[in-house]
Amino acid sequence: MSNDNFNEIIKRSLHIREKYHQLETRGNGSEWTLEEDALAYLTDAGLVGRNVMSHQKTWLKKDSAEELEHKLAENIWWLIVLADRTGVDIKEALNTFLTKTENIFQ
Known part of the structure; x- marks a missing residue:
């Protein structure tokens, strides 16, 4: 997957999450908290x-x-959302993880 494709996946993921926030606000009066998002991911x-x-x-x-x-796929979406909400650059975090793990096996 190219970096452009991953950027597009992130953009689409965050757009969809924003749409869900709008539904939550209409239905519950507020958006889900970070903790509620984390619990939804764990489920x-x-x-x-x-x-x-x-x-x-x-x-x-x-x-x-x-x-x-x-x-x-939904779990990947949730991880992108959680990374965004916690200020983690998911692309950089994934790259760092992969590099560290690859280095273990060299």
Whole structure:
């Protein structure tokens, strides 16, 4: 994935989050807090686990390939949102992580 593509994914992700903030304000009178966003992410991360178990046939559920794909992507979206809300440059953080981890195996 090129840097331009990742920039576009980040931009689209934050735009969608803004739309959700508008829905939250209309429905609840305020936007979700950072903590509420983090809890929503953790809920979706747990659902990834269940969907992987279903994929491996260790959790009894209908075929979850589409749901697994959706939840994996949604988790990436949440991480982009959480990085933005906490002031973390996700591109730089990911690059640093990958470099440090690659260096372990050299």
